[in-house]
Amino acid sequence: MAKKFQLEIIASDHPFYKGDCEMLVFPGIDGKHGILANHEAMVTCLSPGEIKFQVDGEWHYAAVSDGFVEITSKNVIILADTIERPEDIDEHRAEIARLNAEEKMRQKLSNQEYYQTRLVLNRAMNRLKVKKNHPN
Amino acid sequence: MANTREIRSRIKSIQDIMKITNAMYLISSSKLKKARKSLAATKPYFEALQATIYDILVRAPHVHNVFFQRRDEIAPSDRKKGFLVITADKGLAGAYNHNVIKKAEEEMKKSNNNYLFVVGQVGRQYFNRKSVKLDGEFLYTAQNPTLYRAENISKTIIDLFEQKELDDVYVIYTKMITPMKAEVQFGKLLPLERKKFERRAAGYQHAKFDPSSEIVMDRLVPNYLKGLIFGVLVESFSSEQNARMTAMEAATKSAKDMLKRLELQYNRARQAAITQEITEIVSGAKSLKK
Numbered sequence: 373m374a375k376k377f378q379l380e381i382i383a384s385d386h387p388f389y390k391g392d393c394e395m396l397v398f399p400g401i402d403g404k405h406g407i408l409a410n411h412e413a414m415v416t417c418l419s420p421g422e423i424k425f426q427v428d429g430e431w432h433y434a435a436v437s438d439g440f441v442e443i444t445s446k447n448v449i450i451l452a453d454t455i456e457r458p459e460d461i462d463e464h465r466a467e468i469a470r471l472n473a474e475e476k477m478r479q480k481l482s483n484q485e486y487y488q489t490r491l492v493l494n495r496a497m498n499r500l501k502v503k504k505n506h507p508n
Numbered sequence: 509m510a511n512t513r514e515i516r517s518r519i520k521s522i523q524d525i526m527k528i529t530n531a532m533y534l535i536s537s538s539k540l541k542k543a544r545k546s547l548a549a550t551k552p553y554f555e556a557l558q559a560t561i562y563d564i565l566v567r568a569p570h571v572h573n574v575f576f577q578r579r580d581e582i583a584p585s586d587r588k589k590g591f592l593v594i595t596a597d598k599g600l601a602g603a604y605n606h607n608v609i610k611k612a613e614e615e616m617k618k619s620n621n622n623y624l625f626v627v628g629q630v631g632r633q634y635f636n637r638k639s640v641k642l643d644g645e646f647l648y649t650a651q652n653p654t655l656y657r658a659e660n661i662s663k664t665i666i667d668l669f670e671q672k673e674l675d676d677v678y679v680i681y682t683k684m685i686t687p688m689k690a691e692v693q694f695g696k697l698l699p700l701e702r703k704k705f706e707r708r709a710a711g712y713q714h715a716k717f718d719p720s721s722e723i724v725m726d727r728l729v730p731n732y733l734k735g736l737i738f739g740v741l742v743e744s745f746s747s748e749q750n751a752r753m754t755a756m757e758a759a760t761k762s763a764k765d766m767l768k769r770l771e772l773q774y775n776r777a778r779q780a781a782i783t784q785e786i787t788e789i790v791s792g793a794k795s796l797k798k
Contacts, residue, residue, distance in 0.1 A: 384738060415724055440560075
């Protein structure tokens with residue numbers, strides 16, 4: 373039995389998960405991070421992507437956007453703007469958001485607009501990816 | 509004593525106003541329900557965000573980052589202070605707007621270089637009349653806060669802070685402590701301060717920042733500010749609806765009291781008029797008999 377640690381995931385619009393967890397994998401700034409119990413104290417940021425955590429041998433998946441993570445040896449706190457389970461993702465809406473963002477990227481944009489649109493596109497594609505990988 | 513017609517017209521006007529206050533009471537109570545729900549959903553995030561940032565700042569090693577620049581070389585009187593003031597879009601909310609504005613003015617007296625960022629129509633118009641330096645482009649409503657709006661606000665503030673147009677940034681908002689009690693809060697947004705002494709006192713080690721503390725802070729601080737401003741907006745919106753609801757409830761109640769008093773006066777005046785008429789008829793008839 374793997375050692376457990378306390379995991380708390382909170383999105384800006386709802387608390388997402390709180391409880392024991394055996395292993396956590398989240399997308400960081402420069403690639404994925406895997407966390408086990410007794411990890412050294414660390415602070416890092418989330419990138420939009422797929423987060424997964426193992427509870428009692430079962431993996432749970434979700435799509436996250438921006439946020440940050442604080443890790444201590446006993447617990448992990450993830451604060452994210454949005455988190456969605458695959459079953460809560462509206463594929464249709466994400467697809468429309470992706471198309472809109474792609475359309476906008478083709479226009480001549482100011483730097484700021486460009487980065488904003490790219491973020492929107494990232495989020496939409498990430499949602500679609502998570503949904504595709506875990507069709508319920 | 510006022511005549512019956514005057515009293516009638518007063519009763520009518522009070523009834524009309526009572527209809528309005530009662531309608532506003534109903535509207536704000538249904539809006540409050542929605543605001544409370546979003547507050548309850550956001551509160552865990554807001555609280556965890558503040559606790560986590562505090563913890564991170566306790567464990568942070570020394571960083572060279574723009575968000576930690578205290579700019580001590582600038583004299584206190586020359587510092588450019590920015591205030592993010594959260595007011596409502598409409599009045600008639602009791603002391604809600606007044607309290608926030610009063611606090612803002614109190615803080616502004618302490619310095620000569622004030623820049624205001626006002627959310628909500630009421631505050632913006634008030635400070636416009638007083639010809640205080642306002643950011644004209646900063647037009648945000650206080651209704652139904654969204655994360656997107658919070659992101660825009662925090663971006664504006666961070667940009668100005670990075671360009672050294674602002675040296676200190678504060679936020680003034682209303683926090684709902686209990687449904688019956690709201691309090692104006694005053695807090696510092698930027699620059700952040702490392703809690704060196706608290707760390708030593710708690711005996712913590714420095715945490716590792718991956719890939720480096722500069723890169724992490726560059727992304728973490730905007731994210732933190734966005735979350736914080738979102739929480740502040742949600743909290744304020746909820747207290748606004750609450751303040752309006754109690755104010756309108758009190759107004760409806762005092763209108764009812766007033767109506768009761770006027771009804772009594774009206775009846776008295778009516779009776780007096782009848783009595784007088786009868787006396788006049790009787791005395792008229794008496795004089796005819798003679």
